[in-house]
Amino acid sequence: MSSETVSVFHTVQEVRAWREAQRSIGNTIAFVPTMGALHAGHLQLVNLAATKCDLVIVSIFVNPAQFAPHEDLATYPRTLPQDIAKLSALPHTIAVFAPSVQEMYPRGITTDRSLQRGTFVEVLGLSEMLEGGTRPHFFRGVATVVAKLFHIVGPDVAVFGQKDIQQCCVLRAMVTDLHFPLKLVVAPTVRDPEDGLALSSRNVYLTAEQRQCAPAFYRGLRSACDLFAAGVVDRNQLIDAVKQEAIKGGLDIEYISLSSPDDLSEIEQVGSAGAVLSGAWRMGSTRLIDNVLIGFEF
Template sequence: MSATDGGGAVAVLHTVAEVRAWREEQRSQGRTVGFVPTMGALHAGHLGLVAAAGEETDAVLVSIFVNPAQFAPHEDLDRYPRTLADDVRKLAATGRAVTVFAPAVSEMYPRGISTTVAAQRGTFVEVRGLSEPLEGGTRPHFFRGVATVVAKLFHIAGADVAFFGQKDVQQCCVLRAMVDDLFFPLAIRVVPTARDPDSGLALSSRNVYLTAEQRARAPAFYRGLCRARDLFASGVVARDELLAAVRDEAAQAQLDIEYVCLSSPDDLAEVQEVGPGGAILSGAWRMGSTRLIDNILLGFEL
């Protein structure tokens, strides 16, 4: 599959061998590669990562793969949007030359894969410590699946720089640790969260599940984060006051909060105040069956 639109050309590769041949071609020409791992259902946030990759590197590779290993049996793997043709059109419309890696599940997991961890066979990657708090508290399987598939993708792509969005801040921390611990020869760039220009709601592939009424209420969490950021700018560093600002806004919109945390950037442990190294204020909430996450950084940059 390939597409052109608005000056961009997109080639779609489906096998590890094809990607490695493509990477060797780039290397032979002295071209650097920027890599954007995604699960598809691309939105403006993903396209922003592609733009950042295009500005920093010579060739851009985008993976589109819905990874079964990061879903639990009760989660939304089966209904997660799979829109490859539309994704390719969106990439072509950017006007950039982009290569897509869209493998089958059997290509990425030749031994097969189950969403039940106890039934899984083969090689998996765990980043202990950073994976357990925050998202790991309610999704203990999640970062094992993420680290495993991203390690595979990094190994396949041989990229120089990989690009991720700040919305998935814990994922960024986990993957940076994995890169350091396993000596992957690439850098990770974290791009600020892309947001709806009117409401501030963080862009997410799961936003398509929201009803009009839910979409109207969902931005309250970000308004709470902004209130907390303003408090921090005025000198407030105490955990309880910062969390209260988020919870108050969420309560007014009747959001079903799963957690709100003030965490150390070093180990993601809960802290009682924003220290000299800064802190991450983050949380998750549900709108019906849809789970959303968001965060802001206080006093530091990723």
């Protein structure tokens, strides 16, 4: 497929006109929201989306509302021409929505939450857990922009990656609470086949030495999974397995969590409902996250 066959839209009006034209001929639409800097993980989401509906639309938008003033909004990789080229190489009919900040936030947006004005979406309870402890602005920004995108695109199916497991939980609750007429699909985390590091747009920030150390967290997650398979359900033992590998790798651990799949509250042992084992760590100025699902599937 050549790049000319990938339709690229920049305005809400263009996307809605495309959507209505596709609806009129009976096509179903799958949606993959991204912030660009596409890697193999994103492309796998697109490939999965293509199995769910007739057409796929991918959004590429670096969302200011989910960044705090001290975070990496200004330096977040923006690679739209390369992203479109990668999508055009896929054997699917794909559209791209690449709006400006003004298009998505017509009344303006600042990363300083105290100065923000306008309409925002909050999923209370889930948003305050885990990542929300250190990034209280984050899920408000995510829920707001995804709600806007759902409203604009009107998809039948939306596909997200498990790497951002809390995001998936927050958005699943939002879809239920706000009665969005779509199915939310969560795809397994895509990992480097050599060392298991979860693919992330922020991996490009890692130095060669940091890149060698970064997979230590996933090795810890796998060790915990092995313990669970052997019958261990105790919180401390599972978390310690992750911590030991992470420390060996020289990672600066921010948190390690064993939480309920239902409300992401911390639990003391894995019960019949299973658990989410997750965490965040830093390597220099780069912050990474990862998780595994224990005893259940999303």
